[in-house]
Amino acid sequence: MNNELLFEEIFQESPVPSAILRADAPDFxxxxxxxAFLRLTENSREDLKGNGIFHTAPHPAMRSAENAAGVR
Numbered sequence: 001m002n003n004e005l006l007f008e009e010i011f012q013e014s015p016v017p018s019a020i021l022r023a024d025a026p027d028f029x030x031x032x033x034x035x036a037f038l039r040l041t042e043n044s045r046e047d048l049k050g051n052g053i054f055h056t057a058p059h060p061a062m063r064s065a066e067n068a069a070g071v072r
Contacts, residue, residue, distance in 0.1 A: 019053065027052035
């Protein structure tokens with residue numbers, strides 16, 4: 001098994017919800033997520049990939065700030 005396949009298997013089977021993000025601040029676009037992340041967010045991989053992390057799974061503090069600013 002090559003290193004790339006081994007990494008993919010370990011990443012997908014990890015019990016820790018994990019996402020690989022592009023360093024394109026402020027969006028931080030989701031490149032890949034593991035199965036634990038999908039279970040946690042109750043989303044499909046297709047719904048998450050290509051979107052900014054804060055757009056798809058905003059932190060509660062971000063939601064509060066957006067609500068206070070009237071952002072939708």
